[in-house]
Amino acid sequence: MSMFLLTSALGSAIGIALSPTAEDPKLVWMYTGLSVATAVAGALFWVCFRGLNGREEGLNALEGVGEKEERLEEE
Structure with a gap:
């Protein structure tokens, strides 16, 4: 709330x-x-975050990695 204010x-x-x-x-x-x-703000935003679009698939793949390892350990 403080950030909003x-x-x-x-x-x-x-x-x-x-x-x-x-x-x-x-x-x-x-x-x-x-x-x-x-x-100017839009250009700065693009410069700061342009690399994240290419890394998105790799970051999304990390979500299920821990779950698969836990399932293998349980079996």
């Missing part, structure tokens, strides 16, 4: 910081800045 507080702080730019001639720059920040 922290992200909510950060979102509110960003909203307060951006509210002075929410005027007619400045709206284009506000939305341009938000879209650039979103694109």
Whole structure:
């Protein structure tokens, strides 16, 4: 719950910081800045986690390994 409230507080702080730019001639720059920040965050996310897609099958195969060994020991 604390993490949810922290992200909510950060979102509110960003909203307060951006509210002075929410005027007619400045709206284009506000939305341009938000879209650039979103694109940068998306690119960083992809760079950090791009290798996990290739390892997914191997990680999924690990789920049943311990169960098979336990069954063999019981028999």
